[in-house]
Amino acid sequence: MLESTADVVSDGKVVIFNYTLRTDEGELLDASEPGSPLAYLHGAENIVPGLEAQMSGRKAGDAFDAVVAPEDGYGLREEPGLRAIPREAFPPDAELEPGMELVIEDDEGELTPIWILEIRDEVVIIDTNHPLADQTLHFSIEIVGIRDATASEVEHGHPHGVDGSHQH
Numbered sequence: 001m002l003e004s005t006a007d008v009v010s011d012g013k014v015v016i017f018n019y020t021l022r023t024d025e026g027e028l029l030d031a032s033e034p035g036s037p038l039a040y041l042h043g044a045e046n047i048v049p050g051l052e053a054q055m056s057g058r059k060a061g062d063a064f065d066a067v068v069a070p071e072d073g074y075g076l077r078e079e080p081g082l083r084a085i086p087r088e089a090f091p092p093d094a095e096l097e098p099g100m101e102l103v104i105e106d107d108e109g110e111l112t113p114i115w116i117l118e119i120r121d122e123v124v125i126i127d128t129n130h131p132l133a134d135q136t137l138h139f140s141i142e143i144v145g146i147r148d149a150t151a152s153e154v155e156h157g158h159p160h161g162v163d164g165s166h167q168h
């Protein structure tokens with residue numbers, strides 16, 4: 001009997017999974033809420049490349065640890081890194097908070113993600129590097145389910161919830 005490839009993680013599949021993410025030192029950085037797994041669309045760069053590669057070919061029910069080097073995770077720190085931006089450069093009604101990710105547009109229309117570190121009276125200290133840049137990522141993964149992506153999920157490049165029914 002031929003083994004079905006229907007439930008193997010591959011491009012065009014939505015993968016539903018639980019995870020924890022720890023640092024090299026074992027510090028817990030992030031985790032899915034118990035009983036509320038996440039979904040991502042495989043092959044669409046929804047998750048860091050090093051984890052996506054280690055998801056490939058897995059089956060529902062698989063549980064495994066994945067170690068991801070910084071280069072295959074959130075990248076290596078690059079200059080300029082920290083910068084102070086005048087507070088008035090942000091929209092007055094923007095509710096800025098440390099840890100928040102924003103996207104700024106330069107004069108050429110190029111979009112760059114930035115992370116807010118600190119809000120002072122006159123300036124906002126931002127970092128152009130992801131907070132997890134330079135970090136080796138230690139994931140523990142449990143694959144809860146695998147399903148085919150819907151046509152609109154493929155078109156959008158992301159899943160519409162665990163069951164694909166979210167409208168937007």
Ligand code: ZN
Nearest residue numbers: 156158160168
């Ligand atoms: Zn969408």
